[in-house]
Amino acid sequence: MKLTRLRIEQLRQFRAPFEIRDFAPGLNLFSGPNEAGKSTLVAAIRAAFFERHRSGAVDDLRPWGDSAAAPTVELDFELGGQPCRLVKSFLARKRCELRIGTQGLDGAEAEDRLAELLGFQHAGKGASKAEHWGIPGLLWIQQGAAQELREAVGHATDHLRSALEASLGEVAASGGDDLLASVQAQRSELLTEAGGRPRGPYKDALEREAALAATLGGLDAAIAHYRQRVDALASLRRAHAADELEQPWVDCRRRQHEAAERLQAIQAQQDSLAAEGQRAEAAERRAALLRSQLEAWAREDQALAARAAAQAEALAARDAAAAPLAHWQARQEGAARELDAARAALRQARQQHARAQLARDAAAAAARAQACARQLAEAAGAREALLAVQRAAAASAIPAAELKTLRTLERQLAEVHIQRDAAATRLAWVLQADCALRLGEATLSGSGEIRLTAPASLELPGLGRLEIAPGGGSDLATLDARGDELADRRRTLLARLGLPDLAAAEARELEHSRLQQQLAAAQATLQALAPQGVDALGAEHAALQARADELARALADAGGEGAGDGGDKVSAAGPAPTAGDTPPLSVDQAEAAEQAAAHTLAAIQGERHRAQLAAADAASRLDAATRELAAARALCADPVRAARIAQSSAELTDALAERKALGARIEALQQHIAAARPDILQQDVERFRATAEELETQHRVRRDQLMRLEVELQTEGAQGLEERRAECARDHAQAARRAGELRRRAAALDLLLGLLQDKRRALTRRLQAPLQKHLNRYLQLLFPQASLEIDENLTPGPLTRGVESGDFEQLSFGAREQMGVISRLAYADLLAEAGRPTLIILDDALVHSDAERLAQMKRVLFDAATRHQILLFTCHPANWRDLGVAARSIDDLRAGAAQ
Template structure:
């Protein structure tokens, strides 16, 4: 099969008729941007071939043209079996279907749906046909990376194609019955996870497990009895050891001695802590005395430095005052020069303005002439447009009126057709001898004439005979014709015309006048442009206003008055240029003077800032000096320095004595390791005494319990019961061994048969792998793909490693899935059942190198069958080759 034509109208984004151009054998490539409608065309192609035209599925509703209540029309042309077919279907509204073969209509309506499916060898369905191999080889957008999963119908078709070549490969009917019998027997006794509940094997295993449990319980009871006897002897020896009074008295004596030693160490620790507290207090007093002495020394030094700084700043302030006075005088001189230049510059600006006004007035004089010419032409155009509109009002026939006349004529034609269809048909054949002798309704007849006898009809044969045919009166049809005539006459009267042709002619004349009027309106818009949007003033009023303004400008400048000489624009331009040059020279002088003033002002401000900074710095130094003298005046400062130094020396002596005492006491204390060992000895002895007493009580209780259990179990006959349980277990194990030998034989037979079936399956899939191998090796040299019996891909083997299909990257899975589809399509094509391969936006996950190889694969596949690729990646597919398809709008 080769698709040769595809057209849509009212489908999705295609409101009008669009056709896909260039379809043909081999590789077909449609490159178009996103939202160009490629996927819409793909779905339309599927619905036209596989869906009934009258069904209302969700897929069809999605093809409706948004915002328009129109039918969805699809045309598909294809070649199959040496014949050309054309399918035309409309969905959703005004549904219909037609099938043409070789240009001849062969089926219509529901029969056309069935005929299309029969031509494509598809199985009919309620609302659509099973897509069979088309569903496998036509890949929708976003589905390319998923593995090919054939439907049951597709699997059956592929199996029939392959079996026609390799024959029956899965064993005979007897082998199938043997395999089923074995699997049924195994299924009655086991499942995939183990023995089957309720089966013989499970029952035997349960009996063996029960015997093993009973024997284990008896042996466990015997072992527990022996263990109790051993434990009782051990507990009696332990009780004797725990009850030793001499050892317990020695532990209590050692504990009391350790407690007394720990209390003595605690008292020495407290004395040491008191001495260290005294040392810390003395050290704090020493720090305070030393800090007071150091602060007073620093204050005395700071007062001296501040007085020196104030004297230096006072000298600098006097120098700065003189510099400020000099800079103020220089600034005054610069500002005087700047004022004189500003006055001269303003006079030059007035001269330039006067020259420009005179030059502008000269241009306005020329503009008055130009505006007057345009105004006169605009008035002529406005009068012409008014005349044309008046004539159009007289001639025009409304479109609605013409449509009413056309509808009336169509109704009259339909009524006459119905009347003629019911009227008897009169056929007159005139032989050579009767030429010129026979008339019908007064008109001569030659040869063969067939007439519908709507009314009385007379046929005369010269003077020989007259035949009158009077049809049966049908008042209903005659009334319908008369009513249609009256309706047409009324429509013509209302339009003021004698016929539909006259209405068309008047309408055409009105259209010609409208075209002429639009030309005049365009010329008027160019001659007198309308005012801005929102303004009530039209273009002519704007020209009149502009003319008045230009004339007023001339009058105001004293130009255009009677007797005034015409202006020379060149002379005026030279006068304006000279005035501007003089003004610019003064402007530059003024700018230079202004810059000098700015510099002088900046320098004056800087000198004043430095003066203020010195004054502030002197004030701050004097404030700090006053604050320091308030804290420590000059009088008595030396005596305070001597007193604070003596106080610091006394604090140092007291600290040294306290530190020596604390050091002596700390040295006499035990070390932390010795104190920790003493605490551990007290704790150990205390816990040992308490644990000995607690353990003695527990051992007494355990001895009583063991003696009770031994007395109870001694008379239960455990030895005889153990021998009986061992015999029962041996019997159960014999039964289980027999069943497992039988099941092992069945499993071996089943596995042997399945191995043979797998070998047969490899032979069955060999043609598919052979068709796929050149494509696969072009992309993955030396690789092999694993297929299951349903033609679905399981994995990829390359470099001696099996890789599951789902573990591969999205790009690799997409490429392999497409290769499998191409191989199946090639297999069908080589067996005489070619099906086109359609890929919608595939190869989206391929890198640059892989996609080039995939182009080679597509080119190879296109040698055997038609391949259609829809893509939005124009740049990536530029080297793909093949036929380049286009979507073109086709005018009706």
């Protein structure tokens, strides 16, 4: 089977049509980063063959978010020397069309025909699974599954056997199959096929024997346990009688009460100690209170002298604060008169300033209106220029994608010419002056060189004719066809653009770029002249002109009315200045004079207020000092105060003496209590109580056990354990005899089956020889001098290298991956010899191989590609640079399809 074309559409990330042509008959290497779509292409091929077109379990093929998509796969391939085409659509448009040579099939008939030819089957319901994939499931390796060989071979075993039998004919038949099946069936009645474990009647007999043995053992244990409890009952009776006689818990209770009495006596002394401590604390607090009272009376005597000094200071301060108050009162009256004059001058200056400001505003408004009129005219001209540039830019525009396509076509044509020149035959000649040759219709003379891309005849005068065929062969024809196709595409694109060649297109692009720059400059100019637009600028000009007219009328009105108004206001403030007087003040000067006068008045008022506050404060302090002095003198002269001082002194002496006596008694009590160790006495009480309770509990528990054990033994004595054991021993002996008979029969059948299978394996090895031959071919390229066994299920078994041997599953992950690939190549060789179709797909396989092993696997793949078509998908193209074929980038193919 040789794949020649693949086209997919609306399938996962390939929403737009995507096509790969010109598959090589041998190695085909496709590269791309993760998420480029390599595994999607493999999934498309699998779905085209494995999935029913009417299946509803292929939603994973639908592009994300596109519920109306109809994933479609088209495959062109050769099968048995005949060209075939398979077209299959899923979900929204369900159809299947198959053409084999001139025969056309569709629907389920086409799908069943493909399954029959390729060696797989369809799922009865739902999505196709590994058990349905057969030969393609073995040869089409999914990403990360190269090492999972055993299951894939198991699903393809029937097809492989049929290929072997077709190759070996009657060697695969055996007259002992019926006998082997009969022995196998009889053995299967007694033993399992996998592990040879008992089953059926043999298992039942063993289980019965084991159950009876367990019952017999249980009865023996029960009898022994019964006898042990009889002995335990005697021991309990002796211990219970001793407790009844001695009653050890009574002595513990007595000793507990004695310790508790001693502890109570010590606790009484602790209570006395606490009471004495409280009395000592009360005496201490009373002494501290008396000391604070005596200190307060001493402070009152000191305060009397301080009050007298404070009264003298307050009197002097009152006299000093009265003088400044009169001075600041006179200053305040003069400052108020100056402030009234400054305010009158400010009113006159503001009236004159208002008339001058109105004149300036009218002139400025007229100037702004004129400037806006000029800007409006310039903006209208800029807008016309912008429109002209926009029309020219639109006429010179060329789509960037089409220009890019044109450049790509030019580059590809140049590459084709280079490749054609490289593949052409180079003919160089150096002839004598009187000699000439004819090459086709051309005459060659002198010296020169020419490259031949097509067959030509070279006539040698007097000698004959040379037929020259370029060595490129089909490659030159392919390059010529490719060049013609690219030239047609270029002519079509140039005709659509209305251009003669790429240079004209690039010149138009440059002209368009220049016009775009002019357009940007014109837009910037218009934006600078009219940021809000020409219409908005016209509206602004109308508003400015109206404002200028309004200010002109206001100025004219102020010129006729200002003299009378000003005269009235000046006459109200005072006489108008004459020609010889000082010029009138400006508004700023008048405001500064008014603010200075106000500030001076405020400062003077502040100073006067502070002088008033200082005088009032001094008088208040004098009154307060006088009252405090009188109060202090009255307090110190009270006769009761002296008596209270004497009484407090006597009470302080008594309190200190009482505190000392209480301290001596407290110390004596603390020493006596410490010597008695109340904590140890408390522990003694707890220890004797716990001991007495434990002894009483043990006595009660032993009495309950004694009563319960007597009842249980009476009950068990009536169960007849000895009689039951005798019956169980008889049944166990019968079951053991039956199990022995079945054991001997199972061993005999197992032995006979082993002998028959050995004979069968000898025959199977003859069947395995062709597969072993192909497997050894590849194995020697990877592991020289190694050998790999094939089991009866045609699955790789132990691998032997030198003196070491190990099972396939014990190899490292990378080695299992490599063995999985070469095993599949051997199966492909076996199928090809039997005339079965083969196609090998490797999706990111061998990624766990080191550099040395990968180099060996490249030799293996290159060798296999001489007999099979291999599709290798990888995200590491650098690792396969020396495979012998060029990698085709998925991204480049998608870009070419988009163009």
